[in-house]
Amino acid sequence: MKTKRYFRLLIHLVLIVSIVVIAFPVIYAFIVSTLSFQDVFVYPPRFLPGSHAVANYITAWKNINMGRLLFNSTFISVAVALGKIVLALMSAFAFTYFSTFRGKGFFFVIILITHMLPLPIRIVPTFELMRDFNWLDTYYALTIPFFASATGVLLFRQLFLTVPSSLCDAARVDGISPMGFLGRILIPLSKTNIAALFLIEFIYMWNQYLWPLVVTNRNDMQVVQTGLKMLLAGQAQAAEWNVIMAGTVIAMLPPLILLFLMQSSLVKGFSLQEEK
Amino acid sequence: MVSPAVIVVIVFLIIPSIQSLYLSFFRVSPFGNRKIFVAFSNFLDLLNPNYLNSFIVTLIFTLAVVLIGLSVCLALALAANQKISGIGIYRTALIWPYALSPAVAGTIWALVFDPSTGAFSYFISLLSGTMPNWRTNGDFAVLVITLAATWKMTGYNVIFFLSALQTIPLDLQEAGRIDGAGPWGRFWKITFPLLSPMTLFLLIMNTLYGFFEVFGLIDVMTEGGPARATEVLVYKLYYDGFISLKTGYASAQSIVLFAFVAGMTLLQFKFAKRWVFYQ
Numbered sequence: 077m078k079t080k081r082y083f084r085l086l087i088h089l090v091l092i093v094s095i096v097v098i099a100f101p102v103i104y105a106f107i108v109s110t111l112s113f114q115d116v117f118v119y120p121p122r123f124l125p126g127s128h129a130v131a132n133y134i135t136a137w138k139n140i141n142m143g144r145l146l147f148n149s150t151f152i153s154v155a156v157a158l159g160k161i162v163l164a165l166m167s168a169f170a171f172t173y174f175s176t177f178r179g180k181g182f183f184f185v186i187i188l189i190t191h192m193l194p195l196p197i198r199i200v201p202t203f204e205l206m207r208d209f210n211w212l213d214t215y216y217a218l219t220i221p222f223f224a225s226a227t228g229v230l231l232f233r234q235l236f237l238t239v240p241s242s243l244c245d246a247a248r249v250d251g252i253s254p255m256g257f258l259g260r261i262l263i264p265l266s267k268t269n270i271a272a273l274f275l276i277e278f279i280y281m282w283n284q285y286l287w288p289l290v291v292t293n294r295n296d297m298q299v300v301q302t303g304l305k306m307l308l309a310g311q312a313q314a315a316e317w318n319v320i321m322a323g324t325v326i327a328m329l330p331p332l333i334l335l336f337l338m339q340s341s342l343v344k345g346f347s348l349q350e351e352k
Numbered sequence: 353m354v355s356p357a358v359i360v361v362i363v364f365l366i367i368p369s370i371q372s373l374y375l376s377f378f379r380v381s382p383f384g385n386r387k388i389f390v391a392f393s394n395f396l397d398l399l400n401p402n403y404l405n406s407f408i409v410t411l412i413f414t415l416a417v418v419l420i421g422l423s424v425c426l427a428l429a430l431a432a433n434q435k436i437s438g439i440g441i442y443r444t445a446l447i448w449p450y451a452l453s454p455a456v457a458g459t460i461w462a463l464v465f466d467p468s469t470g471a472f473s474y475f476i477s478l479l480s481g482t483m484p485n486w487r488t489n490g491d492f493a494v495l496v497i498t499l500a501a502t503w504k505m506t507g508y509n510v511i512f513f514l515s516a517l518q519t520i521p522l523d524l525q526e527a528g529r530i531d532g533a534g535p536w537g538r539f540w541k542i543t544f545p546l547l548s549p550m551t552l553f554l555l556i557m558n559t560l561y562g563f564f565e566v567f568g569l570i571d572v573m574t575e576g577g578p579a580r581a582t583e584v585l586v587y588k589l590y591y592d593g594f595i596s597l598k599t600g601y602a603s604a605q606s607i608v609l610f611a612f613v614a615g616m617t618l619l620q621f622k623f624a625k626r627w628v629f630y631q
Contacts, residue, residue, distance in 0.1 A: 170353040201371035283453030285568030
């Protein structure tokens with residue numbers, strides 16, 4: 077019994093130390109975001125918060141037009157998450173219920189293809205396509221190329237397959253149209269999965285960096301992630317870390333808050349995703 | 353109803369990918385107005401030392417991210433899977449790095465390793481008496497981006513390992529205990545084999561992360577430097593394609609990356625059948 081107690085104590089200790097080590101860089105970033113410019117360069121470094129937080133956050137906000145960037149990031153993240161969910165719901169519905177489309181093989185080929193073609197592999201031609209569409213520096217370029225989601229189709233298809241076909245027959249007898257069945261029965265049944273997919277896709281899109289960098293040039297079309305690069309630009313020596321960290325904290329808060337609010341659905345969403 | 357999704361896949365995935373292959377046989381003329389057919393010359397250019405350097409840097413970096421990340425995160429997940437009090441809080445406190453972006457990880461680790469003011473630089477100087485500077489020391493730069501990239505993936509890896517650990521039936525552990533296996537033996541004989549499908553899945557996801565998603569982190573921290581020490585393949589592709597405007601050469605690099613990803617994906621699908629069995 078005694079060894080068991082020591083073992084538990086050891087586990088607690090290991091977990092606490094790991095959590096502190098993992099959290100340390102973020103806590104330190106937060107501390108630096110509250111220091112004055114002079115205090116950033118004090119040696120040894122300071123590990124207690126200062127009193128310049130408000131000034132730093134205002135400077136960071138103004139320097140890179142943070143209000144606009146936050147709007148851009150939020151808009152494209154919500155648009156892509158919703159777009160993917162709608163397209164995935166529709167495709168999964170069609171694949172499950174209109175089986176004249178006898179295409180399990182076709183279905184897997186498409187999924188295989190979307191897996192095999194991450195953005196860097198097609199980035200030059202996709203960029204040229206955006207240029208030819210006149211989509212550079214627009215929300216179209218930042219959202220529409222991301223709309224296809226194999227993960228989402230699979231997730232919803234698996235869920236729809238568990239819905240008993242008698243339910244579908246009953247709906248048909250009651251004169252409910254296929255779209256009505258999707259909207260009134262299947263979507264309410266998939267609520268947790270929709271929430272999970274929304275969270276995963278929102279975070280995924282919020283954290284995109286390479287594509288926004290390539291298809292935007294105007295300052296007012298930047299996103300929060302590329303804004304960080306603007307804050308850092310030309311600061312290799314004597315960097316204003318206090319201001320840069322203020323910007324970094326702003327950039328990481330929205331997805332973090334969403335994660336904490338929706339954590340339970342995330343775990344569920346992942347356990348579905350891994351089954352692919 | 354499938355058509356919108358199919359159109360998106362065809363227009364933005366399949367056609368551009370085929371064009372990548374097509375472009376890889378051309379070179380843009382000096383004035384940028386014509387494409388000249390050059391056969392395999394772009395591919396032969398991949399044999400130059402800079403590209404081979406990129407290749408080696410990517411392999412070392414990715415291997416380190418995968419090995420360190422998976423072993424540390426498996427240990428953390430095992431600890432967080434024990435029946436002890438406050439476990440919900442521990443889990444939350446372990447998975448949040450999932451929400452951070454590579455670019456955010458980059459700025460934060462650039463700060464903690466800042467050569468003159470960073471906290472970690474300070475700790476290192478206390479321990480060793482010297483402060484290595486990753487802005488000038490290439491090997492140290494690789495170490496710093498490896499740590500930053502691994503750190504950012506901890507949340508993701510822990511979530512997946514935890515969810516896999518929770519599907520392992522407790523009576524299997526119990527049976528192992530009755531048969532006289534110690535904790536160490538039970539881990540290697542029961543837990544680890546049952547985890548292997550998840551380990552393979554994470555191995556592939558972390559490898560793809562090491563190859564592609566670290567772009568933001570590298571662009572923010574080192575821009576491939578110092579002296580190309582951290583110029584991974586995806587960074588070189590971006591640089592050649594969008595800074596040097598050698599679109600043909602960049603496309604040839606895309607094709608090499610495609611061959612790599614195709615191999616990984618087929619591997620994943622080959623083993624995927626097996627892990628449905630375990631669910």
